Amino acid sequence: MTSAKPHVDDEHQVSRLFGREGVRRFFPIFLLIALAVAFSLTSARFLQFNNLMIVAQQAVVLLVAALGMTFVVIAGSIDLSVGAIVAIAALLAAKTSGSIGVLAILPACAIGVACGLINGLIVAKGKVPSFIVTLGAMVVYRGVVLFFTRGAPVSIENESFLDAYSGRTAGIPNSVLIALVLIGVAAFMLNLTVFGREVRAIGGGERIAHLSGIRVDRAKILIFVLSGLLCGMAGLLQGARAMAATAQLGEGLELDAIAAVVVGGTPLTGGVGSIQGTILGALIITILSNGMNIIGLDPYFQNIVKGLVLVLSVFITIDREKIGIIK
Amino acid sequence: MRIVAEDLSRSFGNTRALSDVSIALEPGKIHALVGENGAGKSTLLKILAGAERPDSGRMVLDGQPYAPKSVTEATRRGVGLVFQEITINPSLTVAENIFAGRLASFRRYWLLTRGGLNRAAQALLDSFSAEISVSQPLSTLDLGQWKCIEVARALSASPQAVLFDESTAFLNHREVDIVLEAMQALKRQGLVVAFVSHHLAEVGAAADGLTILKDGRKVGDYAAHELSRDQIQSLMVGRDLSKGLFPPHGAQASSDNLMRFEDIADERLKPSSLTLGGGEIVGIAGLKGAGGQRILEIAAGVAPHHSGEMKLAGASFRPRIPAEAWAKGIAYLPGDRTGEGLIVGASVLDNLVMARPPRRGPLFDHARAKKLSAALIQRLSIKTKAPQTRAGALSGGNLQKVVLGKCLAVDPRVLLLNNPTRGVDVGARAEIYRSLREAADRGLGILLASEDLNELIGLSDRVLVMRAGRIVARIEDPASASEDAIIRHMT
Numbered sequence: 001m002t003s004a005k006p007h008v009d010d011e012h013q014v015s016r017l018f019g020r021e022g023v024r025r026f027f028p029i030f031l032l033i034a035l036a037v038a039f040s041l042t043s044a045r046f047l048q049f050n051n052l053m054i055v056a057q058q059a060v061v062l063l064v065a066a067l068g069m070t071f072v073v074i075a076g077s078i079d080l081s082v083g084a085i086v087a088i089a090a091l092l093a094a095k096t097s098g099s100i101g102v103l104a105i106l107p108a109c110a111i112g113v114a115c116g117l118i119n120g121l122i123v124a125k126g127k128v129p130s131f132i133v134t135l136g137a138m139v140v141y142r143g144v145v146l147f148f149t150r151g152a153p154v155s156i157e158n159e160s161f162l163d164a165y166s167g168r169t170a171g172i173p174n175s176v177l178i179a180l181v182l183i184g185v186a187a188f189m190l191n192l193t194v195f196g197r198e199v200r201a202i203g204g205g206e207r208i209a210h211l212s213g214i215r216v217d218r219a220k221i222l223i224f225v226l227s228g229l230l231c232g233m234a235g236l237l238q239g240a241r242a243m244a245a246t247a248q249l250g251e252g253l254e255l256d257a258i259a260a261v262v263v264g265g266t267p268l269t270g271g272v273g274s275i276q277g278t279i280l281g282a283l284i285i286t287i288l289s290n291g292m293n294i295i296g297l298d299p300y301f302q303n304i305v306k307g308l309v310l311v312l313s314v315f316i317t318i319d320r321e322k323i324g325i326i327k
Numbered sequence: 328m329r330i331v332a333e334d335l336s337r338s339f340g341n342t343r344a345l346s347d348v349s350i351a352l353e354p355g356k357i358h359a360l361v362g363e364n365g366a367g368k369s370t371l372l373k374i375l376a377g378a379e380r381p382d383s384g385r386m387v388l389d390g391q392p393y394a395p396k397s398v399t400e401a402t403r404r405g406v407g408l409v410f411q412e413i414t415i416n417p418s419l420t421v422a423e424n425i426f427a428g429r430l431a432s433f434r435r436y437w438l439l440t441r442g443g444l445n446r447a448a449q450a451l452l453d454s455f456s457a458e459i460s461v462s463q464p465l466s467t468l469d470l471g472q473w474k475c476i477e478v479a480r481a482l483s484a485s486p487q488a489v490l491f492d493e494s495t496a497f498l499n500h501r502e503v504d505i506v507l508e509a510m511q512a513l514k515r516q517g518l519v520v521a522f523v524s525h526h527l528a529e530v531g532a533a534a535d536g537l538t539i540l541k542d543g544r545k546v547g548d549y550a551a552h553e554l555s556r557d558q559i560q561s562l563m564v565g566r567d568l569s570k571g572l573f574p575p576h577g578a579q580a581s582s583d584n585l586m587r588f589e590d591i592a593d594e595r596l597k598p599s600s601l602t603l604g605g606g607e608i609v610g611i612a613g614l615k616g617a618g619g620q621r622i623l624e625i626a627a628g629v630a631p632h633h634s635g636e637m638k639l640a641g642a643s644f645r646p647r648i649p650a651e652a653w654a655k656g657i658a659y660l661p662g663d664r665t666g667e668g669l670i671v672g673a674s675v676l677d678n679l680v681m682a683r684p685p686r687r688g689p690l691f692d693h694a695r696a697k698k699l700s701a702a703l704i705q706r707l708s709i710k711t712k713a714p715q716t717r718a719g720a721l722s723g724g725n726l727q728k729v730v731l732g733k734c735l736a737v738d739p740r741v742l743l744l745n746n747p748t749r750g751v752d753v754g755a756r757a758e759i760y761r762s763l764r765e766a767a768d769r770g771l772g773i774l775l776a777s778e779d780l781n782e783l784i785g786l787s788d789r790v791l792v793m794r795a796g797r798i799v800a801r802i803e804d805p806a807s808a809s810e811d812a813i814i815r816h817m818t
């Protein structure tokens with residue numbers, strides 16, 4: 001159903017909006033700096049190198065999962081199975097680390113790819129909305145973890161594994177270095193490859209992309225595989241940091257990942273978005289939690305603040321001119 | 328009620344849509360506003376109905392000044408509007424659609440009183456003999472009946488004038504008749520009825536008087552019996568324009584069969600055969616749903632489930648998805664440019680290179696994309712500030728040129744066009760026609776499905792006429808064929 005389109009002189013709008021436009025675009029950075037300043041003023045501990053590395057380490061799992069989510073969201077889909085894939089990957093890494101040590105990265109990534117492939121195939125070939133597919137997948141993958149662990153944690157004791165994935169190199173946590181590499185790869189794929197353009201085109205208009213000769217099904221499968229792969233990496237890092245895989249590991253991570261993507265300025269309506277935004281979003285969410293702990297804010301009050309920050313930042317950053325439908 | 332408008336003018340950006348147009352609408356008469364796309368007829372009607380405001384000029388309603396700021400205000404003054412687009416919400420009932428936005432008046436203790444609502448809706452439908460029962464599910468009604476529900480919605484405000492903005496544009500001829508009958512019923516009740524149309528058959532069938540517009544100016548007011556269809560046509564188009572609009576036909580088709588349909592059929596298409604040569608523009612005439620669009624969809628890989636054989640340069644060809652057709656050099660321009668043709672949120676450049684992005688291995692080659700899009704912008708005279716401008720900022724005609732540019736960017740062998748100039752102003756149309764003929768002269772084969780007979784006759788080397796999923800006539804020399812002859816085959 002179409003309706004009469006208003007005549008909008010876009011260029012005029014942009015120039016008039018420039019002030020607001022600036023606030024909109026740079027709000028995530030402002031917010032991040034504001035949080036850092038506020039926390040370092042209230043607690044001297046916040047800006048210490050050690051605490052910053054803790055923040056970085058805490059951010060890593062969320063960030064890596066959110067990188068994959070960025071592709072999914074830009075393509076106009078959603079992946080709710082992120083937390084469960086992280087748990088499955090951590091479990092497989094824990095089980096295999098005893099025998100193959102560092103190489104446990106391979107099964108962790110493989111299971112992530114497999115889970116993502118299943119999601120992608122059902123979404124693309126079965127034409128089932130991604131929300132439903134990954135909602136079901138979330139329950140199934142979590143169920144698989146519960147079935148095999150019977151709810152008991154599986155500890156990781158292999159030294160070389162722990163050294164590689166939760167040790168430090170020159171004072172910097174290895175997990176942070178790995179995340180930096182993954183950020184580079186993700187930014188490269190989104191910004192410089194034809195695949196990245198296809199992701200944006202699909203989010204901008206799936207039918208248009210399809211009719212223009214883009215292999216939408218193939219791209220969508222790849223997107224979910226990529227999300228799964230990154231979840232595999234996130235699971236590996238999370239397992240190494242916790243030195244165990246538990247059945248509850250990664251619970252709620254999908255929502256934090258979506259929050260990180262959205263706070264970073266990528267709208268859920270798809271078509272636009274950036275890796276930089278997601279990095280900022282993940283840092284904001286992590287710093288908020290870390291800072292609230294450091295200044296000793298009532299833990300029972302913290303969720304209220306987190307939720308409010310999420311809505312506030314989208315309220316400010318959302319580009320209402322470009323997003324026709326808000327639902 | 329009598330509506331008089333004097334010296335109305337309206338500009339959109341640099342385009343003057345309406346220049347000093349005056350018009351008088353009388354009760355108990357049906358008044359048609361005719362003209363080509365972009366002639367200003369819709370703008371005029373929208374100003375009368377409060378949907379647009381004039382830059383200058385004034386309107387008088389029964390002697391009282393009339394300057395509605397919105398459709399709502401116009402409705403309060405007794406002037407109702409029926410839109411061009413379908414505005415029926417299929418998840419509501421017939422009665423709910425009629426009283427959408429006014430359901431509160433059927434409330435008793437916060438509950439909707441269905442009996443009262445349905446009775447009032449039925450009374451409105453019966454008032455112009457719409458022959459629709461409120462109990463019928465919307466899915467069992469056709470588009471003409473949906474339009475009648477919209478008419479009933481306009482009547483629910485007890486208007487004294489009802490204006491129809493190209494309300495028949497998306498209807499087939501049977502559905503059009505239903506709407507025309509509804510207009511006659513309103514006329515008999517003494518209402519002012521005015522409609523915009525570029526189907527001259529409708530104008531002849533319904534109108535008492537007509538105003539012809541051309542390029543935003545009024546050509547004149549006429550009584551319907553005063554002019555023949557040909558006279559209206561030439562007043563609408565203007566001799567000079569009809570000559571300049573279409574480029575001369577090029578060197579005739581090279582005899583090689585570029586594309587061939589052999590008894591292609593599916594659930595909407597009876598077995599159809601056709602050939603398309605390189606350098607040739609083959610038009611497909613027919614009402615909406617007659618099969619022209621289906622032929623394009625099959626060739627483009629959009630509708631893969633069909634019988635029969637398609638051949639491309641002699642080799643059997645059966646695309647299952649559009650990507651396979653594009654890969655073979657078959658470019659497809661769909662009928663709905665903003666819903667199917669291009670992404671309004673992406674830049675002009677993004678859209679131009681969408682179908683086959685320049686690449687180095689897996690990498691997007693930005694430098695080459697820039698060069699390619701600059702060349703296309705120049706070749707098609709696309710008016711955009713920069714290649715990076717958001718496509719949504721462009722006008723309709725330029726948007727369509729971007730979609731055409733997207734097709735030409737892949738250097739196709741076959742170009743499939745579905746109503747390439749629908750809603751495009753005359754200037755942009757001439758440029759599009761010129762580009763199409765140029766492309767054909769370089770050996771491209773073009774299949775052109777269009778509801779615009781003028782365009783089919785002026786541009787095509789041959790025309791196939793379709794009716795009810797079947798090719799019913801093949802016109803080898805469209806330049807000497809009359810519109811009437813083609814319409815006779817279509818209906």
